[in-house]
Amino acid sequence: MSHLQLTSSLSWEMTLSKILRPAMPATLADYVTLAAIVGVTAWWLYENHLKASDPYHHLWFECPQQQGENNRPETRRVTNIAEYMDMVNKNIVIFWGSQSGTSEAFAHRLARELHSRYGQETLAADPSDFDATTISLLGKSRLAIFIISTYGEGEPTDNVMGLWNWVQNAASSSVQGLRYAAFGLGNSNYKNYNRAVDCLVEQLSRLGAEAVSPLEKGDDATNTTEEDFMVWKENLFKSLVRKVGLEERENTYEPVLLVQEDESLTDLHLGQPEEVTDSLRSVHNNSPVRILKVIETQKLFDSSDRQCHHLELDISKNPELIYKTGDHLGIWPSNPDSEVKRLLKMLGLEERRNNPIRITSIDLVTKVPVPTPTTIEAILRYYLEICGLVPRDILPSLATFAPTNSAKAYISNLGEDKEAYSSFMNGRYMNIGRLLEFVCPSGTWSSLPLSYLLDILPRMQPRYYSISSSSSVSPRRLSITVAVAGLPVQTENEVISGVTTNYLLCLSNSRGSGSSSKPLSYQLGGPSNMLGGDKIYAHIRRSKFKLPALGSSPLIMVAAGTGLAPFRGFLKERSKLMSIGRPVGSMILFFGCRNEEEYIYHKELQEMQSILGQKLVVVTAFSRSPGQPREYVQDCIVEHGNEVVQFLDQDARFYICGRASMALEARRVLVNLLVQKKGMSEAESDEWCKSLKRGNKWQEDVWG
Template sequence: MDSERLSALERLAEGLGPAELYWVAAWSAARADQLQRGLVGIQAAPAKAAHDALTIVYGSQTGQAKRIATQLSERAAAAGLSVRLVRADAYSQRELAKEKHLVVVISTQGDAEPPDDARGLVEFVLGKRAPKLAGLRYAVLGLGDSSYPQFCAIGRQLDERLAELGAARFAPFGEADVDIEAVAGPWAEQALEQAKKLVGAQPPAARVATLQPVPSRATHSRERPFAASVLDNQTIVARDAARDVRHVELSLEGSGLSYQPGDAVGVWPQNPPGLVQQWLSLLQLDGEQLANHDGRSLPLRQWLTSERELTRLSRPLIAALADASGDEGLAQLLRPDQSRALATLLSDHQPIDLWRRHPAAWSAEELVAALRPLTPRLYSIASSQKVVGDEVHLTVATVDYIAHGERHWGAASSFISAANDERRLPIYIEANERFRLPKDDARDVIMIGPGTGVAPFRAFVQERRETGARGRNWLFFGNRHFTSEFLYQLEWQAALRDGSLNRLDLAFSRDGASKIYVQQRLREQGRELYAWLQEGAHLYVCGDANHMAKDVHAALIDVAIAHGGQTPEQAKEWLGELLQQGRYARDVY
């Protein structure tokens, strides 16, 4: 095949998911069979118009909504439905008025924020320009974390708004917590059965008995993690630092796993032994006692160590404790008018804090049933695979502190920090398509990453140095103290010397009489920052979603007002356009 035709095929295949690529492969094989048998004149039945198909749109910040939407599209295609899978920022808003059958899978971030790739679509649907949708049948699956007060708020808003616009549900609104499959699986099955009735399954145009999907080289995933050995695990802050931050290097040898700068590693953790013992002692339960749940029988200590969430509080857990203890005051926190008090409680308490404060008798099986399943944690990758080969590097802040008179731990950070060359960590790669370096290596890059948010930018600089990228690199980094918490200081200084980092602006909040944060440095360098962006630079933010990311966003608006002559509304629209274009990307948590 000549290069021109190959390029055309690559353009056609761009953005297609596994199910769609398998369908294309099957169609191609059937077409080849027709040609070989001289049946060129026979035409396949015309494909359905896009709007007669089942359209699945997903909005995803960490990859979970994409994963669920992809699984649903594969099941729909296997059932014979005409289906298309579209990321929210690639979905034309004009399409909505023509759509007939729509599924939306969307996550809610932090305090009722949409994922970045769905901001434009959400604003359009909720806004005044949204069309009437009397001909639309739809279903919405919301993903969220009940550790936050506004659980699945974005999904719920879209579900209600589509109904207001005249559309009719073909499946009830679904709310999936962090144990996503518990809700997403049954919901998808119900939605798919209804979709079959609405869209109608199409038999394949030709049978291709010998065609089998070719598996990718990587066989490890969220469901089948790779046991990675620990190559290095070292503290990269001074002994007197406020908390321990570690640089961790893991081996991927033999895994078949690959990644790009901007991707994340998912780690399946175990709870710290000290925390497990706190629970057993508080409730006076025997860790070796067998507890039955969902058809499984395990010692209670094993349930608490590797199967149940012990560090994150949630609304259902508060409801279960209020019911068991009979505490009416605790139950009242779940009322809509108590959202602020609930948010405070969720942010600074772990489950055991409430168990101490609201005692009740719990059996081993009651406790296991009340606690949520333990889920993986995502860590931004701090290395370029072009540089480190079959390794992946992480930057991990260990959560270990005293609160409410007791010691508290983080599940994954404690698990990783204690890892040595005798322990293997169960990991997988979580791709992050929206947090990618620009394809045009002449583009400038602005990186904003205080604390461990600097991790992906270590990968970015390594990658740009290795590939000889022509664009400039500008890093904003902040932490508490220069002398004790300047993460990767020697590497950044070396990068400045060799030219792989062109600018470095620092903000150490506790070193002066007044606190200085990265958002203040953005305002100080606003004129040049705005000039870089006007010249086409890509902007990246990584770190805390609830405070830092919002403060940085506000600072960027101020920069556009002060140095671009924009009104506040124009500045917001300008940043929205950068998000839509993929020139403003955020990896926030």
């Protein structure tokens, strides 16, 4: 605090003390004066301290529709969906519920195809932008389509909460006459597979809405979500032709975005991530995106086809970042150099890669998906997901830009023939750049506009990792555990790995703790070298995966692979409690991996066992140990069934972290245990497990 500030503060306090010196106000005027002083003081504290400490304070005073440089306030202030569709002349609305961007991408693809094939004026809409109750005003003349992902354990995504709450509580027949269709995205390894869309459809039916096409679901567990979506989409089109009278026309590409090069543009967005502020709920759950320094990297193992790394990051220079044990770290990657270079070459844009461009919306309702103004390279390196597989349904439109007739015919056939596409993709990893190169290796796709890529490619999304440190032990230093596995490709002598895992592997290699194999190269310095010196863009996401408030509560922990990460933080926290003489409950950890070589944090677990003594039992399962039968964590739960039931009888908390398939098996064997050991029926056992979840005594952090 400066001398001037200190003097001013002391002067204010002295003045206040003189005013308040009388023991009690005696007259009405005294009461008014005192109230005014209190009010002014509260305002001063709010403006100078509370308000300034909240980086998202402005969001409380903005409509979500008004955020973003290219949105148009004159139309987006409207939260009545029926009124809004009248204003922008749309007759079909596609509501998407998305946590990772897949449903949103599907909604935009469907909207584009309904317009290009059938001439329909279609709006892809975030339901959080509108008052859900106004859906009842859409009437028979419009169609509502819902593409809804199920998140976590059967929960709706953040942006669907308003719609979810309304449809659960709306009066009967409140959407009488509404015509709708729905598609769900989920994973059948989860117990509540596609529960969000099931509940939505059930409630819409209760409220009097009419389905124009049967509900269908995509299953990520079988890697068929794309094809499931396409099958549903074609069935939907047939239903709309039959029931609504749509007529197919020649499929032509009509851009909705205008990309203009302009050398005079300044203040360019060169790769800095956009804040995660889609809704007030996401603002509450996500910290601001910040630059964090990686201060330690360690290779945990490096086998023939996979490896695992431990990274520690310093958050001491970011006092606004606060994490709790069990939270997630969202990392914002970039695309690898080879894929950026490949796509620039195939588009004929190498010479213009750094040209400033401005992107504007031609259509009233289309949001510009990336920050603008920017450069061509920044879009391809930082803002678009260029490494994802090319879906079959975009191939017909992509074929119209082919540089040769043979390339056009080849791509058209892949788009029209499911078997040909499946055969072509088998053993190949064809992202957009690789596909263009494969079909026309010696030419360029110079007629393919950048606006088309902005239209068909998803925005870059953060990838989330469980924090493996304890906020009680190291509050200003957090760690994550990253597994890197590759997908072999037949056509080239290389392995394709995840965008973010390879990005972090490249960073580890640059620090001398990476793999002996050469990973893909990345621009580790980031935009304008802002990430030089081992830094990354990241933010903290709050998680419900938490230790109980009482350290004396018993714990059952089930993990496989990097699912051990949050339990490392849990055990570090319990070890600290033990070391300072606080009561600690008994714990049993079931951990599975392939073999001893991949037993991550083995030495640390032994050290924590020496601190915790009999309070911690670690049971391991190795699925590929040489000369030994395969064993998985669910097998160990059965073997130690008596101890597990005893723990549960002692009001233990039950945690699972790892792949969804493992979690499904762990749930199954636990239900069977309760049937066998406690004499419950299967229905009673299942209900008992549900009651644990309702009481927050059963928690899962699972993926895939």
